[in-house]
Amino acid sequence: MIENWFSERYSDNLQLSFRIKDQLLSVKTDFQRIDLFETYDFGKLLTIDGTVQLTEYDEYIYHEMITMLPFFSFRIKPDSALVIGGGDGGTASSLLKLGFKKVTNVEIDSQVVDVSKEYFPEISSAFSSDRCTLIIDDGIEYVKKTKEKYDIIIVDSTDPEGPAEGLFSKSFYSSIHKALKKGGVMVTQSGSPFYQPKALKLATSGIRSVFSEVLTYCAFIPTYPSGFWSFTIGSDLPISRKEKIKRGKYFNEEILRGAFLLPEFVRKIMS
């Protein structure tokens, strides 16, 4: 019997492979290549330029950790949020669940949105809410020119190669700073500390040049390189946890306290 596999290459000598039942889609857009697979163990799998973006069975970890953790770590109000990237809608949907009144999602590639709406109706549900505004535009340009001020800005990008490179730059973080309300918070995914130290370095040094508080935290995401993933927060105020916390499927009070505990090798990358 023929077996079909999708592999994400981490290096010439290492890859993670999913046995697949079927390939549902493969499109080349103006920005990137999008592929969609039906896997055996993780449900549907969405990849961009050969890198895993989300699977049905573990997406909740990433989406809870990029939204709930910063939200409950600071006293920001659930008023207005901006998501840069995140065209699958998972981040926006999670913000709506937290009660945000207004979520603006700026995604550069409309085809990521279309694919998610068709194949991940639950994850992309934000896009059919009147509390969410979807804008197809370059996120860098958008934050540069927006006159709006946000309580939280979330950068839900691909790796810092190709279209997302500019989303790890100092000038982008400084535009974000200007688009935040006083005491507002930004967060970005900052890669696998083990396999992508460059992503973490870029994020932490760039954010440090603009914000007085830079906080990296980690989560276990089985389908991303090494399974050990990082996120980095920028703010001008120190952490001040909310008293009442909601639980997710991954996120809870223990995770809120423990996620900021970093192994020594991670601290070294950041310093």
Ligand code: AG3
């Ligand atoms: N965006 C971050 C995915 C980065 C994964 N990198 C990799 N597999 N090499 C996730 C999009 C979910 N909204």
